[in-house]
Structures are given as structure tokens and as C-alpha cells.
Amino acid sequence: MSAAMAMPAPVLSCRGVVKRFGGLVAVNNVDLDLAPGEVLALVGDNGAGKSTLVQTISGVFRADGGAIHLNGEKQVFASPEDARRAGIETIYQDLALCDNLTAADNIFLGREIRTRRLGFLPGIDESQMREKAKTVLDELHIRIPDLDAPVRSLSGGQRQAVAISRAVYWQARIMIMDEPTAALGVPEQRKVMDLIRMLKGRGTPVILISHNMQDVFEISDRIFVMRRGSKAGDFVTARTEPNEVVRTMIGG
Amino acid sequence: MTVQSSGGVGSADAPAAATRFLKLLGRVWAWLFLLALVLFFSATTPHFFDLFNFQAMGANMAIVLVLALGQTFVIITGGIDLSVGYVMGLATIVISLIMQHMVGQPLPVALLAGTAGGLAVGLVAGLFNAFVVARLGVSPFIATLGTLGIAQGLAYVLSGGPPVSIPIPGLGQLGNGYVAYWHAQFGLSFFEMPAGVTGPEVRNVSGFIPLQLLYALILTGLCAWLLSSTQFGRHVYAIGGNAKAALRAGIPVKRNLMKVYVLSSVMAAVAGLMYVLRYTGGVANSGDALLLSSIAAIVIGGASLFGGEGRITGTLVGAMIIAVIQNGLVLYGIDPFWQYAAVGAVIILAVLADQAKLRIAR
Numbered sequence: 001m002s003a004a005m006a007m008p009a010p011v012l013s014c015r016g017v018v019k020r021f022g023g024l025v026a027v028n029n030v031d032l033d034l035a036p037g038e039v040l041a042l043v044g045d046n047g048a049g050k051s052t053l054v055q056t057i058s059g060v061f062r063a064d065g066g067a068i069h070l071n072g073e074k075q076v077f078a079s080p081e082d083a084r085r086a087g088i089e090t091i092y093q094d095l096a097l098c099d100n101l102t103a104a105d106n107i108f109l110g111r112e113i114r115t116r117r118l119g120f121l122p123g124i125d126e127s128q129m130r131e132k133a134k135t136v137l138d139e140l141h142i143r144i145p146d147l148d149a150p151v152r153s154l155s156g157g158q159r160q161a162v163a164i165s166r167a168v169y170w171q172a173r174i175m176i177m178d179e180p181t182a183a184l185g186v187p188e189q190r191k192v193m194d195l196i197r198m199l200k201g202r203g204t205p206v207i208l209i210s211h212n213m214q215d216v217f218e219i220s221d222r223i224f225v226m227r228r229g230s231k232a233g234d235f236v237t238a239r240t241e242p243n244e245v246v247r248t249m250i251g252g
Numbered sequence: 253m254t255v256q257s258s259g260g261v262g263s264a265d266a267p268a269a270a271t272r273f274l275k276l277l278g279r280v281w282a283w284l285f286l287l288a289l290v291l292f293f294s295a296t297t298p299h300f301f302d303l304f305n306f307q308a309m310g311a312n313m314a315i316v317l318v319l320a321l322g323q324t325f326v327i328i329t330g331g332i333d334l335s336v337g338y339v340m341g342l343a344t345i346v347i348s349l350i351m352q353h354m355v356g357q358p359l360p361v362a363l364l365a366g367t368a369g370g371l372a373v374g375l376v377a378g379l380f381n382a383f384v385v386a387r388l389g390v391s392p393f394i395a396t397l398g399t400l401g402i403a404q405g406l407a408y409v410l411s412g413g414p415p416v417s418i419p420i421p422g423l424g425q426l427g428n429g430y431v432a433y434w435h436a437q438f439g440l441s442f443f444e445m446p447a448g449v450t451g452p453e454v455r456n457v458s459g460f461i462p463l464q465l466l467y468a469l470i471l472t473g474l475c476a477w478l479l480s481s482t483q484f485g486r487h488v489y490a491i492g493g494n495a496k497a498a499l500r501a502g503i504p505v506k507r508n509l510m511k512v513y514v515l516s517s518v519m520a521a522v523a524g525l526m527y528v529l530r531y532t533g534g535v536a537n538s539g540d541a542l543l544l545s546s547i548a549a550i551v552i553g554g555a556s557l558f559g560g561e562g563r564i565t566g567t568l569v570g571a572m573i574i575a576v577i578q579n580g581l582v583l584y585g586i587d588p589f590w591q592y593a594a595v596g597a598v599i600i601l602a603v604l605a606d607q608a609k610l611r612i613a614r
Contacts, residue, residue, distance in 0.1 A: 060500075081502030096500045098493035100560035101486075109490055110501035112483045123481040 010035050011071060011205050012057070012088075012174050018065035019049075019056050026052040028229040029066070034174065037203045039196060041216040041237070044226035045249055050209050053226065054176050057207075058090040059083030070173065081110070087173030091163045091180055099152035103144050104133035106151055107166045136169040137161075140198060157188025164195050168204075175199055176207045181215060193219055213242045227251050278609030282553055282569045282602070289573065293580040300583055304458070307430075311462035313575035315340075315523045315530075317568065318468050319539065320546035321475045322519030324567045325512045327550055328479075330492045330559025331385065331392035333513065335399035336520040337543035339377045342407040343370040343524030344534030348416035351423075351528075359422045367525055374521025377403060378514030386509040407536035417533035427529025430459030431466055467526055471519070476564035488512060492559030548595050549574055552602040554609075561606075573598060 010033040019027040027049045034040055044050045056063050059077030068075050070086055077083040080090070090096075097106045105112075108129045115125040130147060137144055142161040144154065151159055160180055167175050177196070181189040196219055199206055210216050216223060217237060225233040225248040233248040294301035319336050326333045347366040354362035377399055384395040429443065435457045438446035445457055479485040487508050490498040499505045520539065527538050551557065552573055553566025577598065578591045 079502070080500050084502055090500070092500065096494070096497040098490045098497050098560070100489060100493035105486065105490075109498070110487075110503045112486055114483060117481070121477070121481075122483075123477075124483050124486060 008035055009072070010069075013069040013072075014053075014057065014066065015069070016066035017053065017056060017063050017068065019052050019061055020064050025229050027056060027063075030226070030229075030231050032224060032231070034205045034207065036205055037200050038205045038222060039200055039220045040205070040207050041220035041223045042207055042209045042226065043211070043213075043216060043223060043245060043249060044232070047228075048226040048249070049229040050226055051178060052229075054090070054178060054207065054209060057083070058088050058176055084170070087171065088176065089167035089170060089172035089174070090176040090178070091160070091167060092178050097151050097159055097163060100150050102130075102148055103137070103151055103154070103162045104130045104147060106162055107133045107136065107169055109166070111170070132169065133165075136165045140165055140168060140195060155188065156184045157191050160184065160188070160192050161195065164192075164199075168199070168202075172204055174205055174207065176209075178209045179211065180208070181210070181212065189215070213245070216245075217242060225249055275609070278605065279554070281605050282566060282573065285598075286569055286573050286576065289576045289580065293576065293583065297580065297583040300580060305579065305583075307459070307462050307465070309572075309575045309579045310465035310468075312578070313571045314462075314464035314468035315526050316542050316545045316549060316574070317571040318471055318519055318523040318526060319542055320549040320567045320571055321471055321564065322516035323546055324475070324550050324553075324555060324562055324564060325479065325488055326392070326516045327547075327555050327557060328488050328492045328559060328562045329509060329512050330495070331509070331512070332396065332547075332557070333381065333516045334393065334396040334543065335377060335381060335403055336516060336523075336546065337539035337541075338400050338403035338407060338537075339374060339517050339520040340524040340527065340539030340542070341534075341536045342377070342403040342410075343373045343521040344527050344538050345407045345411045345416055345536055346370055346373050346534075347525060347528045348418050348534035349410060351418045351420060352416060355418070355420055359420055362420055363423070363426075366528070370521045370525050370528075371518060373524075374518035375514065377520070378517030379510075381517060382510035382513040385513060386506040404536070411534065411536050413536070415531075415533050415535045418528070420532075423529065424532045427464060427526065427531070429463050431461035431463065432459070434458045434460065464526060464530060471522065472564060472568055475519075479564050484508065484511065489560060492561070494560075545574055545595065546571075548599050551599055551606075554602070554606060556606060570602075 012032070012034040014030060014032040017027055017030045018025065030053060032053070042050050042054065052061065055061050057068060059080040059082050062078070070088070075086055077086070098109065101109070113125040113128050115123055117123045134147060140161065142158070142165060144158055144162070146153070151162055154162070181192050184192065193215065196206055196208065208216070208220060220237045223235045223237055223240065223245055224231065225235070225245060227249060232251065233245070235245060299305060319340060323333055323336055347370040350369040351362045351366040354365055381396055381399050384390045384398070385392050425444065431442065433441045433445050435446050435449055435453070438448050440446070445454065449457055479488065487498065487503045490501070490503055491505055491508060495505055523539065524534070528534055549570035550562060550567050551570070553563065553568070553570035555562025555566060574595055577594045578588070581591050581594060582588055
């Protein structure tokens with residue numbers, strides 16, 4: 001609580017957010033603030049409401065109560081597209097990439113660069129999309145062996161990197177990552193952590209859902225604990241330790 | 253599905269070159285297979301390698317190809333449209349009944365009215381499929397099976413069973429004619445026989461580029477552009493690859509699915525129109541046997557029934573392979589019913605090739 005007050009004006013501010021599924025209250029009256037360049041770890045046991053909260057912020061679900069402010073403006077997202085347009089990019093556990101498309105196609109998915117061929121035929125500008133994809137991948141020091149290959153042929157870390165570069169390209173104001181390292185080998189986990197640091201360096205705040213306490217303590221500035229749909233604790237990472245966080249998670 | 257990073261990060265280039273070659277082979281195998289078939293039949297039968305035989309094959313595959321074009325979009329989204337055969341049949345009946353009532357009117361007027369009726373059948377059937385699949389969430393197999401039955405029933409009720417023929421002069425020319433004609437004595441002409449050719453001289457006129465093939469190739473070009481170069485086409489692939497991801501990326505998945513089913517039925521109606529032009533009439537079950545051939549063409553062309561993969565050029569080459577097999581068997585004097593077995597064997601071969609390709613890609 002005291003941690004939140006010391007922050008500069010938050011980029012994202014949730015007040016009293018409620019999300020119900022029938023009789024189940026998945027998210028119960030949650031307040032959450034996110035400061036510029038802050039990495040907030042969102043932790044909690046399975047079913048604690050982390051994913052539901054995040055999906056309410058990113059427009060997948062519509063909140064049944066409370067308010068979400070982005071840079072001080074109240075937001076009501078009717079769809080994930082709305083949230084993306086407002087600058088909230090989510091990188092899902094299952095990556096949300098189309099395996100059959102190339103890295104460039106995935107970066108521009110749903111927002112393809114359009115052009116007119118021969119002056120009148122509507123089409124998409126593949127060479128420009130490829131060029132811009134290459135620029136953003138280079139910028140993030142991401143090496144993709146074959147830009148024209150479907151992302152199915154890439155490694156887990158490379159795919160994660162494609163998902164992150166999509167968010168960077170579209171100038172996310174907030175990045176939400178749901179278990180970004182869960183399916184990765186150790187070297188690739190390091191790469192993703194480096195990317196999160198890079199985002200932080202660019203001033204993009206990150207909400208990170210993770211079960212991995214080591215990751216959480218390594219990278220986060222703040223740890224937000226949920227239990228049974230409610231906020232159970234909010235710690236400055238430097239001033240807490242894993243046992244305290246885990247105790248809060250399981251309600252000891 | 254844990255992804256190990258072993259070899260993934262700094263993969264060497266030598267195996268990459270080999271996989272690239274295999275991938276290329278995976279992409280062009282159907283063309284190579286077609287080439288092999290053409291070479292085989294050319295070498296072993298006297299009348300196969302002949303411009304006029306090729307033209308006949310082209311004209312014969314045109315209707316199946318057009319049915320397959322729209323279906324290709326559906327299959328890439330991971331769906332299937334079983335109704336195309338009887339939507340086509342219903343369209344032939346509706347077009348023929350309308351045109352029967354317009355006997356005596358000028359051909360363009362009757363044709364326009366018939367075409368409008370046929371396209372309306374396609375549009376209504378497509379919207380119905382689209383609604384049931386995209387809005388009500390019924391699986392495409394079941395939804396389009398239902399539409400198949402409805403279209404079949406309507407086609408038989410409207411026609412009473414027997415073929416509906418259209419006695420309007422000049423109609424058949426549009427379905428059986430050629431772009432160009434040549435006669436040694438009367439010279440070259442376009443879209444109709446050289447002036448003055450009559451009686452037995454008709455036999456000495458050569459036609460070039462069957463109109464049926466021309467129609468099919470124009471539609472092939474349009475669909476190829478739509479699928480490979482437009483935002484709609486890219487979204488069709490995205491939906492087939494990962495519908496959830498497409499939705500999260502802000503792609504209007506339902507609206508795109510609806511467009512795809514409407515496109516498929518409208519193409520079926522166009523195939524029906526081509527049938528009417530060719531046979532100057534309609535038959536309720538005219539598209540029945542073509543459904544499987546059209547799906548076979550798509551699968552042989554490399555599309556995956558799981559969605560996400562497929563190309564219009566693949567569908568074209570698949571249709572060509574089927575046409576060549578049918579034609580070759582006839583020239584061999586083999587019972588034409590063997591063609592079904594041969595096409596079936598090629599489908600299985602195509603799917604095996606596809607699986608091998610996917611294994612290499614992993």
C-alpha cells in the first residue's frame with residue numbers, strides 16, 4: 001500500500017475492479033497501479049484470479065464493476081482490439097501467434113500494411129512489412145534465421161521474441177506477459193528476461209504473471225499478490241523475500 | 253510440448269540447406285507429380301500429348317476447379333463445405349427454370365435473369381452456412397451437411413427429378429465454344445465459327461482455348477489474388493492457423509468466416525452456371541460427384557484439412573492432376589470407374605507427402 005503512494009502518476013490505474021462468472025467472483029474489488037517503467041509481478045496460486053484480472057485489463061472480459069484508467073483517462077474496452085488500440089499489449093501463455101504465418105505476418109497480424117497494386121487493386125504491402133519487422137527485430141537484438149519461414153519452425157524463445165517485438169513495434173504503453181518463460185529452456189528464459197529489461201529501459205511498464213519466484217525476484221520492482229480473487233498483498237521487491245510472498249499467496 | 257533450446261539457438265547452416273531443399277520439394281511435389289503423369293501418358297499412349305486433348309482436359313476440369321476454388325478458402329480456415337455439390341445442383345435447376353420461362357426473350361436478357369437467380373441461390377445458401385457456422389457455432393461439417401440436404405431436397409422438388417433443359421439457341425455456344433477458331437479456308441475468328449462455315453465443314457474448324465477453361469482460369473486468378481495478396485486472404489490463413497490468436501489480434505474472425513462460406517457457395521453457384529452453359533440445362537445431382545473431386549483437388553494441392561495451409565495454385569495443380577488421371581485412363585481404355593480408385597490413391601499419397609513435409613518443418 002505504502003509502495004503505491006511513493007510512485008509517480010501511474011500509467012495504469014485499476015480501482016475496485018470486479019469480474020464475475022455466474023456466481024463465481026473471479027476478481028473481487030481489486031485496486032492496482034502501474035508506474036512508468038515499472039515491472040510488476042502478479043503472483044498467486046492457481047485460480048487466484050491473476051489471468052482474469054489481466055484479461056479484464058486487456059479487454060477480453062468486460063469488468064462488472066470498478067474502473068480502469070490509462071494515463072488518467074477512463075477506459076471501457078469492448079474487445080481486445082480496443083485495448084490494443086489504447087496501447088495495452090498482451091503476450092499470452094500460448095503466445096497467440098499464428099504458427100503458419102511468418103514473423104512479419106505475425107507482427108502485423110490484424111494491422112497489415114495496406115497498399116494499392118497497379119493503383120487500384122487493394123492488397124497488402126509484404127515487402128514493407130518484412131522491412132519493418134526486420135528493423136524492430138534488429139533493434140531488440142533478436143536473430144530470426146529465416147524471416148520468410150512460418151514461425152512454427154522457430155524455437156520457443158524466438159517465438160516469444162516475435163510476440164514481444166510485435167508489442168514493441170506497436171508502441172505498447174503497457175505490456176502484459178502471462179508466464180512468458182514457462183515453456184522455455186534456460187538460455188531462452190535468460191533472453192526473455194533481457195527483453196523485459198530492455199522494455200523497462202524504454203520506459204514501458206510490464207505486468208508479469210509468473211509462478212517462478214526466482215524470475216519474479218530477479219526482474220520485478222513490485223510484487224502484487226492475489227488470493228481468491230482479491231488483492232492479498234503489494235510488496236516492493238527489494239524489501240520483501242520469497243517466503244513472505246509465498247505465505248501471502250497461500251494465506252498463511 | 254516443451255521446447256528445448258538444443259540446437260535451436262545457433263543452428264548450423266548445412267542441415268538448414270538440406271531442409272530448405274526438402275521444403276521446396278514439399279511445395280513443388282504436386283507439380284513434379286503432374287509432370288511425371290504427363291510424361292508417362294505422353295510416352296505410353298498415342299493421343300495424349302495433343303493440344304486438343306489438353307484443351308478437352310481443361311474444359312472438363314473447369315467446373316470442378318471452380319467448385320474447389322471457393323472451398324479452398326473454407327478449408328484454409330479449418331472448415332469444410334459439404335454443401336457445394338448440391339448448392340451447385342440447386343443453382344443449375346433455378347437458373348434453368350428461370351430461363352425456361354424466358355424462352356423467346358433475347359439470350360442476354362434470359363441469361364442475365366438466370367444468372368441473377370443462380371447467384372441468389374449461392375448467396376442465400378452461403379449466408380445460411382455462414383450464419384449456422386459463425387454465429388450459431390455449429391461445426392462446419394454438420395452445418396454444411398444440413399445445407400447439403402436442404403439444397404438437395406429443394407433441387408429435386410423444384411425440378412421434379414428429371415433434367416430441366418433450356419431451348420434457347422446460342423446458349424450452348426457460351427459453354428462449349430472457344431475463344432478463337434481457325435479454318436484453313438475461312439480463316440480465323442473469335443468467339444464464333446468463321447462466317448460461312450456450314451455443314452460438314454464444321455468438322456474442319458479448330459477451336460482454341462475453351463470458354464469453360466477461360467472462365468475457370470479468370471476465377472482462378474481472382475481467387476489467387478484474393479487469397480495471397482489481400483488482407484482478407486491473410487486473415488483467412490490466420491484464422492486457420494490459430495483462430496484464438498487471430499481474435500486476440502483484433503481480426504473480426506466471425507465476419508471473415510461468414511465471407512468465406514458465402515464465397516464458397518457463390519462459387520458453387522457460378523459452377524452451376526457453367527454447367528448450365530455447357531449442357532444447356534440443369535440437373536439436381538449435377539454436382540454430387542464433383543464434391544469429392546473438388547476436395548481431392550484441394551488436398552492434392554497441399555492444403556491441410558486442419559487449416560492454415562493451402563494455395564490457389566495448389567488447388568489448380570490438384571484439379572489438373574485429377575483431370576490428367578481421368579483422361580489418361582480413358583485413353584488407356586481402362587474402365588473409367590477406375591479413375592475413382594486412382595484419385596483416391598493420389599489423395600492418400602498427397603496426405604502422406606503433407607505429413608512428411610510437416611515433420612521436416614518441425
